[in-house]
Amino acid sequence: MRARLLEWRELAPETRHFVFEALDVESLAFVPGQFVSFTAPITGKLITRAYSLAAPPQGRKLELCLNRVQEGRFSPYLFDLQPGAEVDMTGPYGTFVPRQPVSDSVLVATGTGIAPFRAILPDLLARDSRPQVTLIFGVRYERGLLYRAEFEEFARAHANFRFRPTLSRPEPSWQGRTGHVQPHLLETIGRRRDMDVYICGLKEMVDDMRAQLKAAGLERRRIIYEKYN
Numbered sequence: 001m002r003a004r005l006l007e008w009r010e011l012a013p014e015t016r017h018f019v020f021e022a023l024d025v026e027s028l029a030f031v032p033g034q035f036v037s038f039t040a041p042i043t044g045k046l047i048t049r050a051y052s053l054a055a056p057p058q059g060r061k062l063e064l065c066l067n068r069v070q071e072g073r074f075s076p077y078l079f080d081l082q083p084g085a086e087v088d089m090t091g092p093y094g095t096f097v098p099r100q101p102v103s104d105s106v107l108v109a110t111g112t113g114i115a116p117f118r119a120i121l122p123d124l125l126a127r128d129s130r131p132q133v134t135l136i137f138g139v140r141y142e143r144g145l146l147y148r149a150e151f152e153e154f155a156r157a158h159a160n161f162r163f164r165p166t167l168s169r170p171e172p173s174w175q176g177r178t179g180h181v182q183p184h185l186l187e188t189i190g191r192r193r194d195m196d197v198y199i200c201g202l203k204e205m206v207d208d209m210r211a212q213l214k215a216a217g218l219e220r221r222r223i224i225y226e227k228y229n
C-alpha cells in the first residue's frame, strides 16, 4: 500500500510529528503499540524501516514521531519529503501491545520511543478496569519532552495516570526528576511485582532495564519491550 504525507510539524530540534494518509484502503486497522514499515529507493537501493504508530487508529490517517538520525539513510529521506509525497508502506506489525488482562502498568520511553505510548496510553486509560498507569519519559533536555502538554493534560484529567519526565542533562531551572530512567522505574514499581512494564527506545537502555527488572525479580512475561536499533 502507499501512504501520502499530509503534514508535519517540528516537535523539538531534529524531531518531527508526521501525519500520513494510507491510500488504497478504507481504513488502517491496528492495535495501539504496533508499527508500519516504509520502503523507498535510496541511492539506488531499496531500504525499509519500521515506525511506531504514534496515535490511536483513526481511519486512513496515521501519525508518526521520528528523529533525524545523523548520517542515517532513511530518516533524512523522510525529513526531506513535502506534503503530497508518497511512500510504500506495509503493516501493521508487532506485538508491543497491551497485555490482556490489563494490569497496573509502567510505560518507559526514551526519545522517540515515546511514539507507541502516545497510542497505547489513551487505550489503557479508557479501560473499565481503571489500571494505574505511570509514564516515565527520559530525554536529555527539557525541550526534548515530546508531547509534554498532552501528557500533562492526561495527568490532570485521569487520577489513575502519573507522568514522570526525567532529564539527563537538565538546565539549572529544571525542578523535576533528573538522570536516566532506570532508577525512576525501580522507584515506581517499589516492592510490587504484579505490574506490567512496557519499555521502548534504543537497545542499550532497553537491555539494561530488562536486566535490572529481572534481577529485581519481575517475571519475564511482565517485561514487554520494543527496541529501535
Ligand SMILES: Cc1cc2nc3c(=O)[nH]c(=O)nc-3n(C[C@H](O)[C@H](O)[C@H](O)COP(=O)(O)OP(=O)(O)OC[C@H]3O[C@@H](n4cnc5c(N)ncnc54)[C@H](O)[C@@H]3O)c2cc1C
Pocket: 035, 049, 050, 051, 052, 053, 064, 065, 066, 067, 069, 071, 072, 073, 074, 075, 076, 094, 111, 112, 113, 115, 116, 226, 227, 228, 229
Ligand atoms: C519496531 C520499530 C519501531 C520503530 N519506530 C520508530 C519511531 O517511531 N520513531 C523513530 O524515530 N524511529 C523508530 N524506529 C527506528 C527506525 O526504524 C530507524 O532505525 C531510524 O529511523 C534510523 O534509520 P536510518 O536509516 O535513518 O538510520 P541508519 O542508517 O539505519 O543508522 C541507524 C544508526 O543510528 C542510531 N540511532 C540513533 N537514533 C536512532 C533511532 N531513533 N532509531 C534507530 N536508530 C537510531 C542507531 O544506533 C544506528 O547505529 C523503529 C524501529 C523499530 C525496529
